[in-house]
Amino acid sequence: MNNDSRIPRSKENDYSKELATMRRNFIKEKTGEALDYTGQYTIDESVLPGNIENFIGIVQMPVGVAGPIRINGEHAQGDFYVPLATTEGTLVASYSRGMRVISECGGVTTTVVEQFMQRAPAFLFDNAREAREFGNWVKENFESIKAAAETTTSVGKLKHIHQWSVARSRYLRFNYTTGDAAGQNMVGKATLAACEWIKRNYPGGANYLLSGNMDTDKKHSHLNMLHSRGKRVIAEVVIKKEILREVMGVDTKMLAKATVLANTGALMAGAAYNGPHAANGIAALFIATGQDEANVVESHAGLFSHELLDNGDLYLAVTLPSLIVATFGGGTGLPTQRECLNMLGCVGKGKADKLAEIVAATVLAGDISLGCAVISGDWVSSHDALGRNRG
Structure with a gap:
């Protein structure tokens, strides 16, 4: 060159x-x-x-504000105005409409169940029995491995190690908590220190690759649906039938039936998420608040649950098992992104769980709105009026 x-x-x-x-x-x-x-x-x-x-x-990129949405969380409590960065017309209006329904029904309850960030090295041996013995040794020496990993960070804490044997290899998946940081780089550095300690102390030594790709970094995987990556967050609400009819023009029974059809379609398609569109709200919030946008591919996966109650009200919940958010590091310190975080009260120590609850609540609002729009016929007409289809 x-x-x-x-x-x-x-x-x-x-x-x-x-x-x-x-x-x-x-x-x-x-x-x-x-x-x-x-x-x-x-x-x-x-x-x-x-x-x-x-x-x-x-x-x-244009930033709009949706809300207010009432959140009854353990970390996010009160009415929030949510910044959404997007170029898709109708998106902010749709989320605001879903937030109105939630707020008029008393708000959304949000819960952070657990949180881990992973790095998953692979170790290679001469045969499967050696790999199995290595796995037993790792279990017996967990505390020493943990100590070695944590020499690299004052925040990251190694909680447990999952293990799998394949042929003559042993895959380890190190699970850490990472405070207010997303932590991918943090756990990579910590796991490297742990692997080097293992290499020095395991009888006969041990050859490894720092990532055997079971950490599924910036890739969706079913493993993360079962073993949380990032934060496992649940947002749930009981939608009152009168309010849904008044605001959306939709009956709760019809929304429940439509959700059954949508669940079946998502199952046939093998979709990572069975609700209407988790990725939309997550991506818009991620861009506005300085998150790593590539993490949308992991974060949007989840489960949309519903139950029609005896009185005609509708219980709805979003479970996001691999929501990766941060209020420290990365792009969160850039000026405009920090302003958006400050709008949400998510600047400062100990605010990552609060942000996660806001994201999950936002996803639920968007799913309610789009689900109703598809039923009522507003989906196409609203895009014609406000969005990309305008002439």
């Missing part, structure tokens, strides 16, 4: 207005695009190290 093709960089200070301008000029020369709008932004480049490389500007 000749020097004319290399993206401009500086070893002294690569995060400056001058370098960003130089790179935009380089792109204009190579592609013809001047990046005039991308080059207009208000944040200080000095806050960007650790978040981006080869910085050229900011892609601006």
Whole structure:
């Protein structure tokens, strides 16, 4: 590669207005695009190290606010206005409509059941029996392995290790709690220290690959439905039949029947989520609050549950078993993302569970709204009026 093709960089200070301008000029020369709008932004480049490389500007995305939604959580309590970053018309209006139903029914109850973040190394041996013996040794030496892992972090705590034997390999899945951070990098560093300790102390040594891909990092897996990755969060509400009819124009019995049909369709399709659209609200909230957007693929998976009660009211619940959110690290410290977190009261120590409860409540609101829109026929007409289909 000749020097004319290399993206401009500086070893002294690569995060400056001058370098960003130089790179935009380089792109204009190579592609013809001047990046005039991308080059207009208000944040200080000095806050960007650790978040981006080869910085050229900011892609601006519309942010709307939905709500209020009443949440009766253990961590999120009260009425919340939720920032949603999206380019899909009707989305914010739809979530607001679902939030109105929830709030008029007394609010949504949210519960964080458990939380873990994983790294899953694979160890290779000469045969299956050696791999089995290694697994027994790991169980017997868990406390020493835990101590080695936790030398790398003051926040991460190793809670347990799942194990599986395949051929002559032994897969270990280290499960940590990670405080207010999502923790993928944290647990990677901790697990490396643990594996090196194992390699030094296991009789005869042990060869390993730091990730055998059973951590399912940024990939959906059924394993996470059973063994939580991130936070397992449940949002539940009893929808009063009179309120659903008044606000949505839909009968609770019809919504229950439609949910049965949707469950069957999702089962036949092998979908990761059987509700209407968990990914929409999660992605919009993730972008607004500086979450790692790739984690939407894990976080959106879950279960949408319903039960028609004897009095005609409808119990609805969303279970998200692998919701990965953070209020510390990553993009959460960037200026606009921090403002959105502050809207939710989720800046500061000990706020990650609160954010998780807000996300789950938002998902439930969106599912109620879209489920009713499909039944009532508003789905297409609202997109024609407000969204992408407008002429």
